[in-house]
Amino acid sequence: MDKLPAWFLRIGAPFFYQAVTRLFNMSIATSSVPCQWKVAYINPVPKPTAPQQDSDYRPISITPILSRILERIIVKNFLYPAITEPLASLNFSDQYAFRPTGSTTAALIAILHSITDLLSSNPYVIVLAADFSKAFDSVRHSTLMQKTAMLDIPDTVYNWLIDFLSGRRHCTRYNGLTSSMLDISASIIQGSAVGPVSYIINAADLSTVTAGNRIHKYADDTYIVIPATNVLSRAAELDHLSQWALVNNLKLNRAKSAEIIFSSSRHKCLEPHPPELPDIKRVTSITILGVTVTNHLSVSEHVSGLITKCAQSLHALKILRCHGMSDEALTVIYKAVVLAKLVYASPAWWGFTAARDKQRIEAFIRRGVRLRYYGRDDPTFAELVEDTEDTLFTTVLRNSQHVLHNMLPDKRTYTYCLRPRRHELSLTTKGDSRNFFERQLYKDMY
Secondary structure: OOOOOHHHHHHHHHHHHHHHHHHHHHHHHOOOOOHHHHEEEEEEEEOOOOOOOHHHEEEEEEOOHHHHHHHHHHHHHHHHHHHHOOOOOOOOOOEOOOOOOOOHHHHHHHHHHHHHHHHOOOOOEEEEEEOEOOHHHHOEHHHHHHHHOOOOOOHHHHHHHHHHHOOOEEEEEEOOEEOOOEEOOEOOOEOEOHHHHHHHHHOOOOOOOOOOOEEEEEOOEEEEEEEHHHHHHHHHHHHHHHHHHHHOOOOEOOOOOEEEEEOOOOOOOOOOOOOOOOOOEEEOEEEEOOEEEEOOOOOHHHHHHHHHHHHHHHHHHHHHHHOOOOHHHHHHHHHHHHHHHHHOOHHHHHHHOOHHHHHHHHHHHHHHHHOOOOOOOOOOHHHHHHHHHHHHHHHHHHOOOOOOHHHOOOEOOOOOOOOOOOOOEOOOOOOOOOOHHHHHHOOOOO
8 A cells, every 4th residue: 555566666676775775774673663564455365266255255465565575574584583493382393384494295294194103003093173263363462472572582573573563454455445444453464474474473382282192283274183092182172272262362163173083994993983072073084285185094085186176277278279379388387287286295195195096197197298288208297206205305304494304213323334325314113104204214225
């Protein structure tokens, strides 16, 4: 709403960058945010394909670009370093969103690893997928700043964040109409650069209440993994979630939360499953961050859904070709759209894929070759996944601050080096070979 578009700032940067730099430095030094940066308009973005009600829209604030630039500076230089070494009362090791090296792939790898690890000593494992209603829009500012005060950040930055959240106003634009201005009393300001990291700070004190249970978070998506030995703790974990949500001005949506019981298809589970929880739906398959997994750790349903969606994209490419688009451009679109969907989070789920599903994916890739969207000499899907896995494993191995680095075993000290090794990690008792790290640790280790 400051009427400063991105193209103008980009073109004029050589002429007024010094003034903008001085403005940024003064804003941080005086812990004050210009009032023009606290006004935004809301652009409702539909969540489902065909929204039916108001709750089907996500309110995104269109904030000033200059504000977003300074917010990114605050996040990169102060907040990210602070969350790498927080106090004991705040834990970010189980959070995989909105932090350096965090991703949905990393979250899926950690969740599936926890499930298979607990299945090795339990007949079944329960996963509670919790859903919070309007989590990003309900965060109380006072509670958020109490937790932010526990981080090691300068006082000027802390006070800047307080001023950033106070005195904000917004209006909504939809179908050419604009609402009146209203004050904001909560929310982390969806659409801002500070907002995402603010939410993970707000959720950093959420943990399990029973020893042996594990929790994994990706923003407001929360998954509690409970082994069969702790089956009686399900109600306590849900009550704790509800109580935490109440204290933090959130609401646990039990209608959208789900429970799934995983059991190994390799070993028959003779122990009966516990009764269903009240108000929590029990499912046989669950979509975790875009990847569908059944209660027997099968991803066949996910592969079928992928192929169906990508087949629709192939139809769109055919229409573009009929309108005269060149083969070179179609190849670029095919790789950016179709292959990107197929490869998404593949290091996490590829090990759980059956041979028949792998053949289906390779057959779909060959179909793209026949339609001249993909080269005959281009890598197969298995080679694409292998390259993606190698890149991720190397990154985790070399970066001690990576969110998955703590899942690596300790290094082994060798007094000799007769042959080059892929890694210097100790090879402990081999676990479930379907997991990403199990496959990578033993790869090419003859």
